[in-house]
Amino acid sequence: MNDNGRPRRIDGPLPPIVQLEGISTGYDNKTVFEGIDLSIPDGLYTGIVGPSGSGKTTLLKVILGIVRIATGTVTVAGQRVEGQTVRGVGYVPQIETVNWNFPVTVEQVVLMGRHREMGWLPWPSREDRRVALDLLDHLGIRQYANRQIRALSGGEQQRVFLARALISRPRLLILDEPTAGVDLKTQHHILHLLSQLNREGVTIILTTHDLNSVARHLPWVICFNRTIAAQGDPHEVFTSEILSRTYNYEMVVVRQDGLLLIADSPDAGTHDSARTTRQEDGDRDPI
């Protein structure tokens, strides 16, 4: 984020904002991944794709510093991450992890993201509220400020948590499946919103299952399945070969008019091929 609010130009190589070196981590003696090296340049808008259980969320949590790592070092914005998130990082968790019955209003949730700037009084100042309401206004959900968080649609709920992350003006924004559970139009809307933020200088890392949206909206993609299978421009990286390898499942990529369309193999759903795929899976070691 630079001072005049103009989009940052990408001229030549920028220093990495996220640097992972030799990261291994796991839960309860079960390794999730080992020896990951990853460098994400400042100003990038990147998506991490991969099958369920491939460790995408864990990778994000490593960057955030809320998962214990067995080996390796994590550096974010020039600071070593050791059990504590570097300031200037915004995080939007998976929407399913939110406790929707919790009695808080939209505005109260958004102000949580600002608690460090708010002084020690329990209630927000007029200035705090103004900042929160302005932000909600820009995200088009100001009219819901006093609603309980459950009383909103999926896309609106997503924007509430985006607002909580944005209110502290992060340089790096990390989103876990921001396009899950919303319709196509809302998905586009969210990805465009993020792309606009990116032009304003915020580095964005998100995970998603929606390969077609990634191909359309994101300039950079990381294919991840316990290891980095490939990374680069989706137009180069999204090939049948790489995706089938990442997902351990047959995928077809159609190219037309400069657009990519990703689908599973035409006969992947039939009984026979499903069975053979499973047998192959059994023989093969997980990637």
Add this chain to the structure above:
Amino acid sequence: MTGAICGLIGVYIVLRNMSYIGHGLSHSVFGGAVVSYVMNWNFYVGAGLWGFLSALLINSVAKRKKIGADAVIGIVTTASFAVGVVLISRVRKFTRNFEAALFGNILGVTTEDLIVIAGVAVLSALVIFVLYKQLLFTTFDPEVAKVYGVPSEWVDTAFALVLAATIVVSMQVLGVMLIVAAIVIPAATARLLTHNFHRLVFASVGIGVLCGVGGMYISFHTNASSGATIVLFAAAVFAAAAAYDSLRRAVVRPLPVPVAPALGHEHSHQHGDILHQHVHPSLRDTEHSHHPTAEPPGAVPGAPAAGTEGNGTRRVRVVVDGMTCSYCARAVERAIGRLEGVTAVRVDFPSRTADVSLEGGAVTPERIRQAIHLAGFRAVD
């Protein structure tokens, strides 16, 4: 007073799904009370310390996740309670004190007790006042709270301390068996009445006081056990609130139709910077069209009404960079179409070109380029 602190603490207990911990802890504290009696320690110091340590023990064992928190509470607190029972059976010196500890006895409360209760109430209120935002955040979303720099462990410990202190001082009035009701009921009742966290805290404290005073009043007149009467009174209040809540739901209330939630895709191309909202005041007037107009793409939204008809029409082709889908093309179309003097515009996504028809001299290529830039894209020469 006891009602007030219990109401305050109860909010967090209920929202953290920790009701059982309150119940368990009161049993655990009983063990501590007996030990401190036998050892001739001060009741508050002994029982308080014991309760605090139990709370910490539960917290740390429960964090390992392998055993559920409820199982850990069951083990720690009943063991602690059992210590108390064993000691009593060995020493065989039942005094009024223990009966009070089990069932509560408001008449046995001394001035010294009152001072301690007041002290704990002030301390608890102070801790919650200072840690209010952090407590709310960790209670709502512990993991994300950590990301935003809330020292969760520290906050949890402070909360455990406050909880233990509350239980110890409430024990004299309410007794081990009934304390959990005084903690849980006001908060649960308030939860039925509001969705707003701030209001919830106030309502819960208020209901706690109401139940304390109301229950005491009834118990005084009926000569029934104070603790039990307070709890029964609180339960009645809860039942009334629940009845009110279901009545409110039953009345068919058409939800107010929300104002069009500005979900139109065009809005992703709002021109103001999101993070730098006040940097470009000049941008704000381009934002006025908050409601997508009904014009078809390629129409002439911003054309001057009094157009000079005739041969002044020019055509310009601009290559637009940065479009990622056909929605982007529409956004560019709209941005250019708003310029005065543009009679027609068509943006083609695959070829990344914008064909603009101009009239008069008002629109320069520079202004088109600017409009494209403000929409978040780049014009290429």
